[in-house]
Amino acid sequence: MLVNGQWVEKWQPVQASDDKGRFIRQTSGFRHRIGAESAVGFATEAGRYVLYVAYICPWACRTLIALRLKGLEHAIEVRVVDPRLTDQGWAFTGELGTDLDDINGARYMHELYTRADPAYTGRATVPVLWDRARGTIVNNESADIVQILNSDFGALVRNTIDLRPAALLDAIEAANARLYADFNNGVYQAGFATTQAAYDEAVQRVFDALAWMDGQLANAQWLVGDQLTETDIRAFVTLIRFELAYYGLFKCNLRPLSAYPNVMAYLRRLLAMPAFADSVRAEHIKAGYYSIRALNPSGIVPAGPALDYL
Ligand SMILES: N[C@@H](CCC(=O)N[C@@H](CS)C(=O)NCC(=O)O)C(=O)O
Incomplete structure (x- = not known):
């Protein structure tokens, strides 16, 4: 630093x-x-x-x-x-x-x-x-x-989509806070925990967050309201790294992502949009996370996983 x-x-x-x-x-x-x-x-x-x-x-x-x-x-x-x-x-x-x-x-x-x-x-x-x-x-x-x-x-701007519409702002902020604490940053807290207790607590929160998302998405396309918002971007960036890096390297392996069918369908829906798909470089994600020597001293990058959504 x-x-x-x-x-x-x-x-x-x-x-x-x-x-x-x-x-x-x-x-x-x-x-x-x-x-x-x-x-x-x-x-x-x-x-x-x-x-x-x-x-x-x-x-x-x-x-x-x-x-x-x-x-x-x-x-x-x-x-x-x-x-x-x-x-x-x-x-x-x-x-x-x-x-x-x-x-x-x-x-x-x-x-x-x-x-x-x-x-x-x-x-x-x-x-x-x-x-x-x-x-x-x-x-x-x-x-x-x-x-x-x-x-x-x-x-x-050439697209008038509003990612933070005023009518949904309170719900967006509440969902963002939950996602940040338990999911976006939760995976890092599991991966970088230096005690068993800290890991146990973090990994549980990560999977509680997945269960919460799966429930939210049972009858909805998006996490907040009936339109794409900033909250969906926040969920996506962690979901797309989940199987590539967090499941293995960060030990977020309580269940596979496929145990959350609504989340999986949502991930595919987001990936169908070029703005989301074009932000994903699986090789960069794997090379980057697996180069963290404290977590992977050999620096070996795994061959898989083969993912049918990428
Ligand atoms: N608060 C920042 C956090 C960004 C962040 O942690 N970036 C990481 C990469 S995922 C980084 O640059 N880490 C380098 C370092 O900490 O030295 C944000 O959300 O923009």
């Missing part, structure tokens, strides 16, 4: 943990908005902003899906890092079909953070929404970036 702008640490996949061995995720550092929502003048312009992502990363892929759903590909360029974290964090290698950083000439993602703030302290995470005009980070919190894409680009 960066401390006062210096890269100080070999990457530690086990981030902070509390006194019970539970994994704790850091909070994001750049939280600006764009257009009328911006207090500091980040104007709504086509071609000005760049979205840096990793296809391994569920948080980054939320923003990619939102970008596609809103029809903003023409206005915001995307650059992709190598899915395998290095001692210096995310790298631009050009391997596995990823990008070199032709925008900033960076070799590592942390260079963008120190360019934005020479004294930055924190992890150099993806996603990052970058402003080419000022040479700085607008925002590095995926939940904010989804909101920015949903509502800050005004007439530039």
Whole structure:
């Protein structure tokens, strides 16, 4: 991570943990908005902003899906890092079909953070929404970036879908909170638990969340209301990684995904939409997760699983 702008640490996949061995995720550092929502003048312009992502990363892929759903590909360029974290964090290698950083000439993602703030302290995470005009980070919190894409680009959007409709906002926020705690972050808490008790507790919550989703989807197409919302994006990014990474590497193996038929049908429904399907690079997901040495010292990437929905 960066401390006062210096890269100080070999990457530690086990981030902070509390006194019970539970994994704790850091909070994001750049939280600006764009257009009328911006207090500091980040104007709504086509071609000005760049979205840096990793296809391994569920948080980054939320923003990619939102970008596609809103029809903003023409206005915001995307650059992709190598899915395998290095001692210096995310790298631009050009391997596995990823990008070199032709925008900033960076070799590592942390260079963008120190360019934005020479004294930055924190992890150099993806996603990052970058402003080419000022040479700085607008925002590095995926939940904010989804909101920015949903509502800050005004007439530039080519699809008027509203991912956070006002009438559903309370239900969306409630579902998001539950999904984040028990599912999106729950799988990480199971995978990175450093005590049996912390793992047992986390893995149970993960499967409780799957049961809850299966119930919600028994008579509904979407998790909230009768339209696609941000909540469906959040569910999807964890579901699509479930069998590729979390079931094996994170030991989320109480039951197979096929034990949740409504969830499976929902996953297939989402995958039928290009915005969702195009955000999935199974090779990146496997290469990235299985390169976490603390969980997989040999670095061997498994051959399977063969999935009929991919
Ligand atoms: N709060 C962030 C979390 C993003 C995050 O944790 N990204 C991970 C990849 S999945 C990352 O970049 N980790 C690198 C590190 O922690 O050094 C968000 O949702 O945008």
